[in-house]
Amino acid sequence: MNLSRLAVVALGAFAAAQPVAADPAPVGAPIGGPVGSSEAAARALLDRWLAAQNQGRYDDYAALYAPGFAGVKRVGKTVKAMNRAAWLKDRKAMFKAKLEVSARDVVIAPPAAGAATGVTLTFTQTWRSGRYGDVGPKRIVLDPTNRSIVSEELLTSRPLLTETACLQALHPGASLARKRTAADDGARAITGVAVTDLGGRWACQVDVLDSGTVEVAIGILRFGKRWDLAGRLDLTYDHAPAAAEGDESTGGQVAVAPIALHASVPTIVVTRELRADGPQYAKREVTTTIYRVDGSDLVELLSWDDGGSTGEADDVTRCELEVGAKRTAGWPALTLRCTATTVQWAAGDTEPTETTSATRYRWDGSRYSE
Incomplete structure (x- = not known):
């Protein structure tokens, strides 16, 4: 079965500018073209x-x-x-x-x-x-x-928030060099550290693998005399590679990106993908949530699910977010367009069936509602 048919959420509709420090120039690389x-x-x-x-x-x-x-x-x-x-x-x-x-x-x-x-x-x-x-x-x-x-x-x-400062803020005492937290005698492995520039604040993400579970901590940090935590979110997903050929494997990933909605209020979009793969099937569950950075807290504004499965039948939903021009209190109207695609391979029907829906959301003063 061609598992590439499985569609997952696309963040391209609201991709934001890269952080200032995301792509440093290579050391000694020429800068620019021919000159005098x-x-x-x-x-x-x-x-x-x-x-x-x-x-x-x-x-x-x-x-x-x-x-x-x-x-x-x-x-x-x-x-x-x-x-x-x-x-x-x-x-x-x-x-x-x-x-x-x-x-x-x-x-x-x-x-x-x-x-x-x-x-x-x-x-x-x-x-x-x-x-x-x-x-x-x-x-x-x-x-x-x-x-x-x-x-x-x-x-x-x-x-500028460094990976070391990010790690210490969410896991005090952890070692970036050894990729271990200070808890459980070093059994908890750090599998990823990422920072994202939000302007006056930074998003910090640390992934830790512990006994078949990946624990993901996301923090919002701002600098006064030191880095202070201004909101935290904790997520998990199972991580179990296939023990032998033909066995099921489970995994996932979490990603954070800025999304420009309000001129003066930082907002981020967090996606969590859960995966399960077997010899004749694949499943994906993707939850996408938009949060407002509000003082010392992360406030959920809007969330939706998509993903699906492939196997004897493909049943996949893909959603994309559209940001409108009309605004209420500085917040734009949003439209979520989802396309559900079904193919009945086992029944010999290779023609896909598609159903599209559009849900419109408006700002109600504290979050988005239909």
């Missing part, structure tokens, strides 16, 4: 600057800074001006831990007429080390030869 000699030199310097940090080569990093360098360090609301010696002393301490630095949206601008400097690079920097990370626009000014840095400033920054 000054821009090529600037791009080469940026590649060396990134590589030195990501590969822990402090001496190579320090060699990129001109004798008269002046920098501005910004962490949140703290701003500090530094000369070359102070800057490199500060950075040398950071090199004791593993650094992850990336640059995207790079723009190279020529110097102003009569300026005693070279080109200016601006880009979005993502910086991680251990439990701390931040992201923001950075400006680097080069010397007239475009081979050393005379000025550097992170113009603004906001905290």
Whole structure:
């Protein structure tokens, strides 16, 4: 039986922009296309600057800074001006831990007429080390030869949730390196850690395998003086690989993604898929739920089920969400379109039968209702 006929929920209808730090530029990879000699030199310097940090080569990093360098360090609301010696002393301490630095949206601008400097690079920097990370626009000014840095400033920054900080928030004492929680003498294995940027907050997901069950914790975190938990959701699904050929296997997955519904209220969509596969059949049950991030809680706004089974007969339902233009108190009208497809293979009927339905939802002041 071709099990690829089984359709599951598609999130493409409400896919949102990727988090700022989701796809860091490869270390040392060329940035952009063919350029003039000054821009090529600037791009080469940026590649060396990134590589030195990501590969822990402090001496190579320090060699990129001109004798008269002046920098501005910004962490949140703290701003500090530094000369070359102070800057490199500060950075040398950071090199004791593993650094992850990336640059995207790079723009190279020529110097102003009569300026005693070279080109200016601006880009979005993502910086991680251990439990701390931040992201923001950075400006680097080069010397007239475009081979050393005379000025550097992170113009603004906001905290970035790292996988380590995410794990510690939901499972204090757990080890990301060993992929074990602190509970049950290390028997509970961490199978996944993921973070999602929600703007002012972050979604954090940790999957833990324990005796045939995957426990999924989803938390909403915001940064004050530390990362604080602002809502938590706990889900589970069975995980039992087939013991022998022909046996049933069970599994699943949980995914979190942002969904843009309200201009000022963060919302996420959580999908949980349950799977059961045998030699002549496959079953999928998918529950999709939209939550509003409300203070220290996650408030359910709308939920629906789809999925189905294949075997002697295929009975599959697939649903897609449409976001309308009409709004009530800033919340858009929603339409859920579901298509149920049935094929009776055992009866020799290979022609699919389809039934489509549309359910409209409006904002009732606290959640969505028909």
